[in-house]
Amino acid sequence: MTIPPTPNLDEDAPVFSIAIAAELAQMHPQTLRQYDRMGLVVPERTSGRVRRYSLVDIAKLREISELSEAGVSLEGILRIVELREEVRGLRKRMRELEHELAEERLERQRVFAAGHGEIVAIARGHRVRARSEVVLWNPRAAARYAAEQDEDED
Known part of the structure; x- marks a missing residue:
């Protein structure tokens, strides 16, 4: 099941309840709660402490499901997720530095x-x-x- 692109929805917006997120990720809601406790996918919380998932969270859940089906342990999946986040952060910082360098070169x-x-x-x-x-x-x-x-x- 693929989520159709929605032009007005921010991918990071926490809008899905745990029941909807579980259905979209094709998982049981209890699995999402376990992943939250482990820190694999930590959704935003409302003022009443209700979990709200974003499209990015659902994509992560699907990614975790694929890794699990491939035989990777939950500890291994946690490490993979951490490393991927670190790589994303480093790539973002690299793009920022490249932009700063290009601006500096133009000024000089x-x-x-x-x-x-x-x-x-x-x-x-x-x-x-x-x-x-x-x-x-x-x-x-x-x-x-x-x-x-x-x-x-x-």
């Missing part, structure tokens, strides 16, 4: 202009001082010049 890009016999670095988004200056389009020469400037600054 320099534009080089030549005029009156010298090459000068100008900040991105700034204009050259005189109309007679020419912007260098040779990225290798610009990179060499930037490396020399960085060495001079140190």
Whole structure:
């Protein structure tokens, strides 16, 4: 049984009661309670302490069911779930760092202009001082010049 995609439902929204979640995951509600106690799938709770499951929780329950059917023990499943969560977190952090690095690289890009016999670095988004200056389009020469400037600054 597959859950049809619902365009307006947040996958993380805790909306399903234990009975509905058990039916969607094709499990007994007592199994879901056991998984909650073990920390395999811990649903959100309402103010009255009633369990509410999300689509993400149901997907995890199905994943656990598949591992169990393959002969993996509950302790093994718990470790697999923990490692998968850790990998998801690390991948998310890696994407964040890659984004930060890309932004930093954009900020550090320099534009080089030549005029009156010298090459000068100008900040991105700034204009050259005189109309007679020419912007260098040779990225290798610009990179060499930037490396020399960085060495001079140190």
